[in-house]
Amino acid sequence: MASRPATFSSPTAGQRQALIVAALCGMSAALIALLVLRSLEIAGGFAAAMLLVVATAFVWHRFSPAAAAEAPADVDWSVARTLAAASSDALAVTDRAGKLICANETYRARFGGYPTPPGLPLDGAGTADLASAGRTAWRDGSAQIDRLVARGRPMAVAVDRAGEGDDMLVWRFHDAAGLDIAANVQSLIAGSTGDRLAAAGIMAALIAPDGKLLAANRVLRERSMGHEESVVVGRDFARFLTADDKGQVRFEREGGKGTPLRILQIPFLEGDDAPILVALLDEEESGQPAIGASAAAHVKSLISLLPVGLALVDRDGRFIQMNDSFVRAALVDPNQPPLYPGDLVVREDKAAVADAVRKFANGATHSADMAIRLKDHPDEPVALTIAGARGLGDAAVLLSLKDNGEETRLKREVAQATKMQAVGQLAGGVAHDFNNILTAIIGHCDLMLMRHSPGDSDYDDIQQVKANSNRAASLTRQLLAFSRQQTLRPQVLQLPDVISEVSQLLKRLMGETVKLEVHHGRNLGPVRADPGQLEQVVVNLAVNARDAMLSNEGSGGTLTITCRAVTAAEVRKLGNDILPVADYSLLEIADTGTGIPPDIVGKIFEPFFTTKEVGKGTGLGLSTVYGIVKQSGGYIFADSRPGRGATFSIYLPVHTAGTPTATKRVEPRDKPADLWGTGTILLVEDEDMVRVVAERALTRQGYTVLTAEHGEAALELLATSDRPDLLISDVVMPTMDGPTMVRHARERYPDLPILFMSGYAEEQLRKSIDLDNVSFLPKPFSVQQLAEAARDVLAAAAND
Structure with a gap:
């Protein structure tokens, strides 16, 4: 569509009505001035001013460009269509309402018209997949489908959100990757590349999954049909071949006296519906190459096509050929290729490789695998397969090396992750035990500071011990952070x-x-x-x-x-x-x-x-x-x-929903408050030094404290004593852990307030604490923090 040129236009009907109304208003104003003021000069002035305004508006509308007065009703798509027509892909553009805005000729030819995506003639569940891709593109900006089938033809789809307001979708349909490769191979076999293979005596064919020939080079057409210009496309490949009672395969046209054939299938595409690339070579007879001195050339051509790392070595142990996969796997510098296989490995492996090559060059028929270390990558051993190569011209040994770079990288990452996890578990365990020790040290420092005031000879020393303990506590937090076991406040x-x-x-x-x-x-x-x-x-x-x-x-x-x-x-x-x-x-x-x-x-x-x-x-x-x-x-x-x-x-x-927490955190207060309290507290802690400090700290605040060294002892106290006002317990203990003990205690006292304390991270403990109405105090803690936590839990229970 061509762009609209600028033109001059007359006033529209609405504009003319506005001018008439303005003129009438001006005349009315002049008449009122004449009747009220009885002044002909003033009335004439009103009339002249209004006539001047109307005339100016008329002239401006008459000679202004129409493009400035009127916005274009549609968008100029000529440039977009020109670009789309130059593309070999089928292109279409839709808007937010799902309306087809633009499509190129390739789109019309592929889908038989201009259907609107996703309502295209697709096989199977293609329409539903295409609709899902469209929704994904609206949400994420782009989407793609690697394989769809439209009217029997595989294709891939890319959908992108576009437009100034991201209000359009661009649909691009192109041949699937496998189809592109197959088409290229088909044209290569039927063209000059196939002729070069034919000159070397290699017969090549591309066969469809149903066994029909898609392409064949000149020498295969001549051997199978008698003339190199024969048409073989569409014919059944198996009908050209016959097998005798010895299992040897020949061309049916040549009969039993024809040269036996070796058939090699070259996998270059995956999938049941992928075409098959086949190479046919004349089999050797009487120990001599069936097609003369060109046998080595045939093998070299095939080796260069295979994706496996292969190399040929002569009887003197020198390289004859290395394909690209071998070069990549062996980390070979193309500018300085090695002369001998031993040049690839570290010094310690040179002798073993040379002996193995010599043994197979002298007639060994079996194959062997050996682990070697490449000179440029000595830390990761690789597997080298060695086999004898007889009847391949100058070649005597065939080497195979797998490119395991990606596999090595994954192994290294798994080993690193395993090592980090093991060290993290060790660090978490050390930090837990260290937190118990620091709790005792900090607690005893607090108790001693209660008996000393600033200025005492021991006061500064105690403060220094406490400061160093707090530094050690920060180190344990780093260890817990590394081991992913620290307490977070997300x-x-x-x-x-x-x-x-x-x-x-x-x-x-x-x-x-x-x-x-x-x-x-x-x-x-x-x-x-x-x-x-x-x-x-x-x-x-x-x-x-x-x-x-x-x-x-x-x-x-x-x-x-x-x-x-x-x-x-x-x-x-x-x-x-x-x-x-x-x-x-x-x-x-x-x-x-x-x-x-x-x-x-x-x-x-x-x-x-x-x-x-x-x-x-x-x-x-x-x-x-x-x-x-x-x-x-x-x-x-x-x-x-x-x-x-x-x-x-x-x-x-990206966070999409809230994560409920199983415990409530007891935060230390900035300023000390009145920590005196009353009531009975059952304290359960397996570490003697922590239990002694906690008992003394709570007793000094006015509480009656009962102590137990593990969960079973705590349950025995509950059975023989009155109901406590608060239960403070460590989480991880021998014999019976804290959560198990609390579940039994809750059976007797369902509303018993609970305060857990632990050197492990709260997030780690939530997985094992499936209890309601419990609070958590992380170790190490000071005497004041323990007293504040006990007071807050008791106050919350009283309010409930």
Whole structure:
């Protein structure tokens, strides 16, 4: 459709009516002025002014461009249709209402007209799949289907949301990948490539799943039909062949005196409906090549086509040929190809490889597998298969090497994850036991401080012990963060809010030589995480980035923090085996520092691993980051190029629904209040030092305290004593754990208030605590925190 030219237009009917009304109003005003004021001059002035206004409006409407007075009623699609006509794909555009706006000629030819997607003539459940793809595209911006069948023809579909207001869908239909490859192979066999194979004596054919020939090269047409110009397409391939009683296959036309054939099937496509590529070679007779000296050329041509890593070695142990798959698997430099197989392996394996090649070159007929270590990748052994190659010209040994790079990478990631999990469990157990010790130390310090006042000789020493204990407690929190067992306080929040809170601190930390840049994307979904722990993640990564940039001769650099939304469609395109397909909010922290060497990228999240000088790093920074991200349900990846900086990408899943919690947290108060109380408390704790401190602390606050060393002893006390006002219990204990003991106690006293205390994380314990109306106090805690927790639980029970 051509664009509309600009023209001059007369006033429309509505505009003429407006002019008439304006003229009448002007005349009426002049008449009123004449009757009321009895002044002919004033009345004439009103009339002249109105006539001037009307005349000016008329002239402006008469000579103004129509394009300025009237908006175009439709959109010019001529350029879009020209571009669509130049595409070999079938293209269509629909609007929000599902109306077909535009389609090219290829679309009309493929679907027999202009049906509106998804209502196309598709086989099977194709229409429903196409409708689902359209809904996905409206939601995520894009969608694709790898295979649909329309009127017997396979195709792939890509649907993208487009338009200035994202109010249109562009549907692109193109041949499926397998069909494209098959079509290319078919044209190659029937064309000049097939002629080159024919010149080498290789007969090639492409066969449909039903056994019909799709294409055949010149030598096969001549051998099967008697003339190279014969038409074989559409004929049954099996009818050209016959087999004798010895199982040898020949062309039926040549009869029993014809040369036996070797048939090789080359799998290049998957699926039951995929065509088959077949190569036919003349079989050897009497130990001599059936087709003369070209036998080696035939084998070399076939080896170069196969996807398995293969190489030919002569009787002197030198390479004759390596196909592309072998080059990739053996990490061969194409510019400096090796001369002998031993040149590929480490020094310790050279002799074993040379002996095996020599043995098979001297006539050994069986094959053997051996594990070797490549010179350029000595840490990962690979499997080398060696077999004798007889009757292949100069070739004497056939080597096969599997490209296991992807498999090796997956094994390394699994081993890393297993190691991290094992170390994390160890760290969690150590932190739990250490928290019990710190609880006793901090508690005894608090009790001693109650008997000393500032100025006493022992007061400062006790304060120093308590301060060091609190530092040790922060170390256990780092261990628990790494092991994903720390106690989190998750909230539903937006990543930009967290970055804004910590940006001022980051500017001070970065200094004057490091520039901080923050970028926030649109449509960020909320995430559920602990804001304080998330800030720690950002600070740890930023400090590491600063150190990397300042270590580069102190020149500084730029730290870039980016928040953006990542849709499920984008995750699917990434093809990451670890990252599940879902909607994420992405937090990227990139620097321009020295980068991370490739050999240590896989170790940076390990605990106590650091590249800093002694005394300048604990090695827990990145392991803490890793633990916080994983415990928050997210994923973290590191990408770095030496000398070009590093980028840490944190994917946090978009929060869609609230997660109920099984316990209530008892938060310590900022200011001490009146902690005196009354009542009976049953204290259950298997650690003697913790139980003694807790008993003394509660007794000093006015409570009557009964103690038990495990769950069974507590139940015996409940059976012989009056009902306590509060039950305080450790969670993990020998003989009977805390939750089991509480369930039995609740059978006797259903409304008994419960306060659990533990050195493990609350999130870990929720899985085993399926009880209502219980509170939680994390270890280590001070005497004041224990007293506050007991008072708050008792006050809440009294209010209920």
